Amino acid sequence: MTSRIISLLAPLAGLLHLTSGLDLDLTSIDSIKSVTSTLAYDMMTYYSGNQTGQIPGLLPGPCDSLECYYWWEAGAMFGSLINYWQYTGDDSYNPVVIQALQFQIGPEENFNPPNQSKNMGVDDQDFWAFSAMDAAEAGLPDVGGDTPSWLALAQAVFNFQTTLWEDSTCGGGMRWQVYAFNAGYNLKNTISNGGYFQLAARLARYTGNQTYADWAIKMYDWMEASPLFQTHDDTLYIWDNTDANNNCTDVQHFAWTYNYGTMLMGAAALYNYTGGAEPWGTRVFEILDGAFKLFFPEEYGGNVMTEFQCESTMVCNNDQSSFKAYLARWMAVTALIVPDTYDLIMPKLRESASAAAQQCTGGASGRACGRQWYAANDGSSGVGQQMQALAVIGATTINPGIAPKTANTGGTSESKPDAGTDVGNAPIPQHSPITTADKAGAAILTLMCVGVIVGGSIWIIL
Numbered sequence: 001m002t003s004r005i006i007s008l009l010a011p012l013a014g015l016l017h018l019t020s021g022l023d024l025d026l027t028s029i030d031s032i033k034s035v036t037s038t039l040a041y042d043m044m045t046y047y048s049g050n051q052t053g054q055i056p057g058l059l060p061g062p063c064d065s066l067e068c069y070y071w072w073e074a075g076a077m078f079g080s081l082i083n084y085w086q087y088t089g090d091d092s093y094n095p096v097v098i099q100a101l102q103f104q105i106g107p108e109e110n111f112n113p114p115n116q117s118k119n120m121g122v123d124d125q126d127f128w129a130f131s132a133m134d135a136a137e138a139g140l141p142d143v144g145g146d147t148p149s150w151l152a153l154a155q156a157v158f159n160f161q162t163t164l165w166e167d168s169t170c171g172g173g174m175r176w177q178v179y180a181f182n183a184g185y186n187l188k189n190t191i192s193n194g195g196y197f198q199l200a201a202r203l204a205r206y207t208g209n210q211t212y213a214d215w216a217i218k219m220y221d222w223m224e225a226s227p228l229f230q231t232h233d234d235t236l237y238i239w240d241n242t243d244a245n246n247n248c249t250d251v252q253h254f255a256w257t258y259n260y261g262t263m264l265m266g267a268a269a270l271y272n273y274t275g276g277a278e279p280w281g282t283r284v285f286e287i288l289d290g291a292f293k294l295f296f297p298e299e300y301g302g303n304v305m306t307e308f309q310c311e312s313t314m315v316c317n318n319d320q321s322s323f324k325a326y327l328a329r330w331m332a333v334t335a336l337i338v339p340d341t342y343d344l345i346m347p348k349l350r351e352s353a354s355a356a357a358q359q360c361t362g363g364a365s366g367r368a369c370g371r372q373w374y375a376a377n378d379g380s381s382g383v384g385q386q387m388q389a390l391a392v393i394g395a396t397t398i399n400p401g402i403a404p405k406t407a408n409t410g411g412t413s414e415s416k417p418d419a420g421t422d423v424g425n426a427p428i429p430q431h432s433p434i435t436t437a438d439k440a441g442a443a444i445l446t447l448m449c450v451g452v453i454v455g456g457s458i459w460i461i462l
């Protein structure tokens with residue numbers, strides 16, 4: 001009864017303190033729920049895909065200007081809303097999430113819609129597949145009828161991507177881009193290969209099918225032997241990308257939260273799938289240790305997550321402004337399925353959550369979040385900024401009751417191991433010729449990457 005009254009008064013308190021941002025009390029579950037609800041609401045003000053005449057699943061675009069969001073980030077956002085439902089019990093966004101995930105299913109019954117061919121990366125598909133996996137693991141019921149199950153969607157992406165494995169350069173791995181006509185086809189990057197690793201590992205854990213684990217192990221072994229992984233002074237560095245044109249002999253020295261996050265999540269899933277067998281326990285702790293040293297700098301007390309490559313220099317693009325959301329969410333799942341990590345992870349999530357909340361003081365509302373959790377509001381705002389704060393604050397509520405389900409522990413999503421492979425002649429990807437506007441867009445992105453290099457390399461001196 002008392003908590004009821006408090007939550008009824010909460011909106012009033014919000015009005016009285018309009019300029020002081022979000023009042024987060026981590027000792028009160030009602031406070032956390034109220035704050036995450038506000039964050040989700042504000043995040044969804046950017047989304048109009050469920051309105052008449054709009055395209056379900058897409059955030060504002062297309063990306064030939066800077067004020068746009070690529071297809072993948074929308075997919076990731078819907079996964080963050082599935083976690084939000086688990087964190088708070090508030091299912092009010094589930095219909096929007098279900099509609100979006102279904103609408104973006106391509107003709108091959110996976111996440112490869114022809115409208116996105118023009119810049120379709122392996123990683124882009126993975127973020128949609130992760131959200132389908134989130135749905136299966138959270139116990140969101142399958143839609144039924146002719147609609148593929150959540151699990152079948154993830155299996156279809158796995159089946160499609162397995163055909164992209166390439167031994168002829170770099171001794172294996174996958175290229176970033178699905179299609180050779182796209183810029184970046186030369187790169188083999190961590191989020192694509194690590195995305196496939198995570199997807200395969202979660203499929204192994206959910207279904208119990210060893211074939212997925214075998215592919216996850218093959219991918220991990222390739223990545224570990226490549227220059228993407230490097231150990232220096234007892235710290236595991238997981239770099240961003242390497243170039244197939246040079247047979248992957250060099251590597252770009254950028255470290256991003258989501259790359260550590262995706263490797264952590266996959267290793268945690270395999271740890272749990274194998275009943276805690278080595279080498280997965282060791283790997284989980286190595287990846288976690290590397291992430292702690294790089295992204296939770298002592299400078300800010302050692303427990304506040306920081307995207308150091310771009311935050312202090314204010315050069316994060318819309319993609320990069322969402323990356324901390326994924327590390328936060330995947331750390332939270334790791335704490336549940338690798339129980340020995342719980343005590344290490346929770347203080348980092350809690351302090352990051354407090355830090356994230358205190359800087360949500362921007363915009364006309366007086367509560368828009370920026371990027372720098374370690375400082376006052378930096379004046380930036382967007383989907384990623386909201387998603388990051390939502391993820392880390394929501395993650396403080398985790399409990400064993402929301403550990404990802406498997407087919408043996410209450411998961412009901414229907415398995416279809418051959419998903420996506422039985423649809424007959426898959427249509428050729430539709431791609432209009434690359435236009436001048438597209439080239440301009442790509443040039444802007446390249447320039448932004450250069451900005452990031454300048455911002456980041458000062459930090460890591462190896």
Ligand SMILES: *[C@@H]1O[C@H](CO)[C@@H](O)[C@H](O)[C@H]1NC(C)=O
Nearest residue numbers: 044045047050051052093096
């Ligand atoms: C679209 O989704 C929002 C939640 O983000 C909801 O409030 C709104 O009613 C939905 N609009 C339609 C037309 O379904």
Ligand SMILES: *[C@@H]1O[C@H](CO)[C@@H](O)[C@H](O)[C@H]1NC(C)=O
Nearest residue numbers: 055057058103104105113115
């Ligand atoms: C693809 O683009 C067309 C034209 O804008 C649109 O009508 C359709 O809904 C889009 N499909 C998807 C899956 O985004």
Ligand SMILES: *[C@@H]1O[C@H](CO)[C@@H](O)[C@H](O)[C@H]1NC(C)=O
Nearest residue numbers: 168169170171172246247248
């Ligand atoms: C390319 O790299 C792989 C893996 O390191 C190696 O096995 C292969 O011999 C290399 N190929 C060439 C042509 O150097």
Ligand SMILES: *[C@@H]1O[C@H](CO)[C@@H](O)[C@H](O)[C@H]1NC(C)=O
Nearest residue numbers: 272275276336337338339403
């Ligand atoms: C696997 O995860 C479950 C939670 O889903 C947990 O109860 C169990 O202890 C984990 N297994 C191991 C070996 O840690």
Ligand SMILES: *[C@@H]1O[C@H](CO)[C@@H](O)[C@H](O)[C@H]1NC(C)=O
Nearest residue numbers: 159209210211212415417418
């Ligand atoms: C396990 O997964 C593989 C790869 O998709 C599939 O070929 C095989 O049929 C699956 N086995 C079972 C028992 O579902």
